[in-house]
Amino acid sequence: MANKFPEEFLYAPHGFRDYPPLVYRYIKHLIEIMETIPQRYGYELYDGPIVERRALYEVKSGGEIVGEVFEVKGKSEEKLVLRPEMTPTLGRLIARLDQELTKPIRWATISRYFRDETPQRGRVKEFWQLNVDIIGLESPYADAEVIRVLYEILREAGLKDGEFQILINDRRIIEAILIALGIKNIELVFPILDKKDKLLQEHIRKLLEKSDLLDSEIEQIALMYRKYDRYKDLLKEKYGSYQIIGEIGSNLKSIRREAFVSFLVSQGIAEEDANILFDVSEINGHPDEALPKLVAILEELGASADSTLPLQEAVEYLKDMGVGNVLVLDASIVRGFAYYTGIIFEAFDAESLIPRAVAGGGRYDDLVSVLGGSKIPATGFGMGETVLLEILKEKGRFGEVKIGVPDIAIKPLGKDLVSKAHEIATNLRRAGLNVLFIPPMGKLGKSFEHASKRGVQYFLILGKKDLENEQITLRDIVTGDQKVIALEKLVEEILKILR
RNA sequence: GCCGGGCUGGCGUAGUUGGCAACGUUGCGGAUUGUGGCUCCGUAGUGCGGGGUUCGAGUCCCCGGCCCGGCACCA
Incomplete structure (x- = not known):
């Protein structure tokens, strides 16, 4: 260290994370769950570029959000950004490939995203996010299904029923109430409900x-x-x-x-109306109780209660899917986004250990057409890994995540045995095992120690004496037991022990 | 951007009213090449940086940096 390399340069840039194995394996564990579960429900994986045109994000909601985006400088004049979310990219893909895709489309993706925000607990500048969407199915079944996928991921990640809630609402209901009240400026009221x-x-x-x-x-x-x-x-x-x-x-x-x-x-709303809106916003409970309240309010205002039907139907599907007991209808949930058009939902940790949504989504029936495609209904959700990770950490809910732990180690005792040992290792690897090869120098004891610290339980010792009889020694590092195995039966034996 | 807390060997901490920087843990090396995890020894800090007060500062004061919480904001 002759020259001064500023000490802070040893750390990732502010708001970004390093992922040494001890940290990475937990993230990876979550990512694998998020990637696997949607496939179990028949979703295809896809992805897009990490860099997108800045303009793509200006189309959908008036260019407000672009402030928190990382700009990318390329050789071209085009303004490029690191993508902050997936939905616009998805909309773009659907608008372009619409004609050739079988509907309904079930797509899922998990990849890294970037937002230039002030970091906080559960919020960083670079994160993984899962997106699960159904495009081309207008039925509330679609909303129910993606929520079911979300539910299963949370369960699989280690949360139990009761430890999380899925808040649900439908913008169309709130809109119907506002219209019944004669309030014209609907866009004004949504953010207020949110706040x-x-x-x-x-x-x-x-x-x-x-x-x-x-x-x-x-x-x-x-x-x-x-x-x-x-x-x-x-x-x-x-x-x-x-x-x-x-x-x-x-x-x-x-x-x-x-x-x-x-x-x-x-803000210019009549006091009487404002009071009704407050009553609406206070509705919070299981849909079976909360929905009738919304219906009653609409009927009192002399309006049709038809706007409650889609949510009603989605809830019925969700109950059939076993998700009924984590649902909470919260009429104050609207979600910040302009592009949502119907049912919207957010998942939260029930204890609010981390006061941020674990996941959120909803119906966005107009997005594809806004991007120049045909009018095609769509619904889905996004889910970052950061908040869920913090919640699981807080609950101490990480079991033994074994990622990158070799199944077995092998060490030849002498340079002349390297080729034989390597041959054996290769056979084990071809059988699907992760094999740690320890070179012949150094003391055996030290090798045990190293293997043990890497979390390896089984250790093969290839020495001259054994080899003369076409055998090899297998040692259980944890118990200290060891036995000699014939080389020709080795793979078979090892697999039996590891299963 | 705002508010609060912190910054001492790789990591986690202790350091009384300013006076020889302590403990735990981990890593590496050692007790010589087919058997470890116990023990022992060695190794490790320009005390975040800069300035000031003082005979003397990790300990007090000022400026800056970074980290961690929280607020605002949040697709």
Whole structure:
């Protein structure tokens, strides 16, 4: 180290990760699950380029999101970016290949994506993401099926029913309510629904400003109210002595309403309508109970309840598929994206250990046509590996992930035995085993130690004495047992032991 | 971008009111070429960088860097 190489250069660039084997094997484990499960449901794998035209992302939602994209400089004039998500690429592919593809199309992909965001827990600048989509099937069965795939992945990854929830809603229902209320600016209301919790947080912050609490405390308390169920006890313990905290606590229900309604009113919505919208946004429960509430609201407004039928149907399918008990209809879920047109859903850890969605998706019936293709219905979801990884880490839910652990090691005792040992290793490898070859120098004991630290249990010792009898010694490194095996029966014997 | 916490051998930590930098663990080497994981010994830090206060700073003050949380934002 003669010259100064800045120490920080030993680390990955800010927001990016290194993946030494100890870390990588867990990610790889998840990736393999995410890649395998969709195939079990008949999905084909595909991929696109990591680099896309910047314009592709401007088409679908007005160019707002491009700010968090990595620009790529090439020789051409064309503005290129590292892809931040898959759906536009998928839309492009479908628009182009539409005519030759058998419908419905079931496609899945898992690959790396990039977003130039501020890193946080569960969020990094480079990540793997799975996308699962059904294109060309209008029936809510399609929505149900992709949700079933999502469910199975979460289960396979190690989460149990009750440890996660799949929140579901349908934009068409909310739209029908808004229309019934005579609200024209639908686009205005969706983001507000999405920010309901945040509105509460801000409202409480304002209430607390009059008190003698420190700004930093106010910030913290307001956040706790936003996630009240989780911080209820802590809040009482820490700030219970303040009168104002007690007051807010006992009036929380009306404060929630006030925070939401007053903001809507400030945006030009009538107070009466705003109150109805609040009631709608508070609907949160199993679809069997929540859906009738939405129907009732629509009927009260003198509107048709037909908009609830697709969600109803999807829920029925989901129950038939065994996913009924993790569903929660949350009428405040709309998802930030302009391109969603119908059923939308998000998966969360039930304990909110990580306050981010594990996966999210929905129906986007117009995207392909926006990109110049024919009008073709589509639904699907995206799922990154980062949040799920953090949740499993938090729960200590990583079992023994054995990736890159050799099944067996072999060491010749002497240079003149290398070719024979290599021949044996090759036979074992051809039988499908991962074989670690240890060169003949050094002490045998050290080799055991090394193999043991690599997680290897079985060790073949090829020495002259054994070889004279066409035999080889197999040692179990864990137990210390060892026996001599005839070379001609070796592969067979080893396979028997390993199975 | 904002707020908070941290930065001591590879890793994890201890360091009382400023005064010889300690412990655990891992890696590597050693007890000579067919048998280990126990023990022993050796190896390892310009204390994140820079400046200041002081006889003397890891310990106090200032500036910067990086890491980790959280907020904003989030396809």
